[in-house]
Amino acid sequence: QKEVEQNSGPLSVPEGAIASLNCTYSDRGSQSFFWYRQYSGKSPELIMSIYSNGDKEDGRFTAQLNKASQYVSLLIRDSQPSDSATYLCAVNPYAGNNRKLIWGLGTSLAVNP
Amino acid sequence: EPEVTQTPSHQVTQMGQEVILRCVPISNHLYFYWYRQILGQKVEFLVSFYNNEISEKSEIFDDQFSVERPDGSNFTLKIRSTKLEDSAMYFCASSRPGGREQFFGPGTRLTVL
Numbered sequence: 001q002k003e004v005e006q007n008s009g010p011l012s013v014p015e016g017a018i019a020s021l022n023c024t025y026s027d028r029g030s031q032s033f034f035w036y037r038q039y040s041g042k043s044p045e046l047i048m049s050i051y052s053n054g055d056k057e058d059g060r061f062t063a064q065l066n067k068a069s070q071y072v073s074l075l076i077r078d079s080q081p082s083d084s085a086t087y088l089c090a091v092n093p094y095a096g097n098n099r100k101l102i103w104g105l106g107t108s109l110a111v112n113p
Numbered sequence: 114e115p116e117v118t119q120t121p122s123h124q125v126t127q128m129g130q131e132v133i134l135r136c137v138p139i140s141n142h143l144y145f146y147w148y149r150q151i152l153g154q155k156v157e158f159l160v161s162f163y164n165n166e167i168s169e170k171s172e173i174f175d176d177q178f179s180v181e182r183p184d185g186s187n188f189t190l191k192i193r194s195t196k197l198e199d200s201a202m203y204f205c206a207s208s209r210p211g212g213r214e215q216f217f218g219p220g221t222r223l224t225v226l
Contacts, residue, residue, distance in 0.1 A: 043217040103156040
């Protein structure tokens with residue numbers, strides 16, 4: 001059974017701080033990793049994708065991937081109240097053209113003004 | 114910026130009735146997906162569609178479900194005889210050719226009474 005695990009939170013940080021969100025996955029052969037943001041009652045919105053070990057930065061967001069530890073994280077710098085949402089980790093553990101995503105339950109982030 | 118659109122935003126139906134959920138993927142995308150999310154639960158993959166045929170489907174996607182691309186722009190999900198447990202948010206997503214990132218529409222909330 002292919003699994004993606006996240007701490008459900010809530011994670012509470014003060015405005016301006018760094019928020020660190022973590023995700024582990026069960027399938028060692030996984031190749032594609034995604035972070036989505038989901039506001040309550042809304043659809044998942046793609047924030048970051050990462051495919052290789054190391055860090056990938058986009059504005060205030062940094063995704064980190066460690067395939068040996070089967071771990072992917074998302075750092076949000078200078079957190080804003082508008083970042084308050086549930087952050088979903090999604091993994092494609094399949095080879096070839098199978099693009100099915102396996103999802104974590106999400107981590108709820110609250111940024112306090 | 115191009116977006117995936119879905120209609121209706123909310124559908125209420127009686128158990129046993131057929132429903133059709135509609136999606137318009139981003140225009141130059143070739144891979145299409147349906148996911149669902151029961152309230153408080155993980156996002157679940159239903160089906161992927163490429164080159165006018167199903168490429169992958171999950172155990173959830175049984176004979177009660179079908180997908181169709183009736184023309185060059187629409188992508189539909191039909192549930193033939195709805196059950197109470199089909200109540201969920203249904204999300205359509207699409208990917209560009211050669212891309213692994215999936216972009217989601219706003220979702221249809223299906224309520225089965």
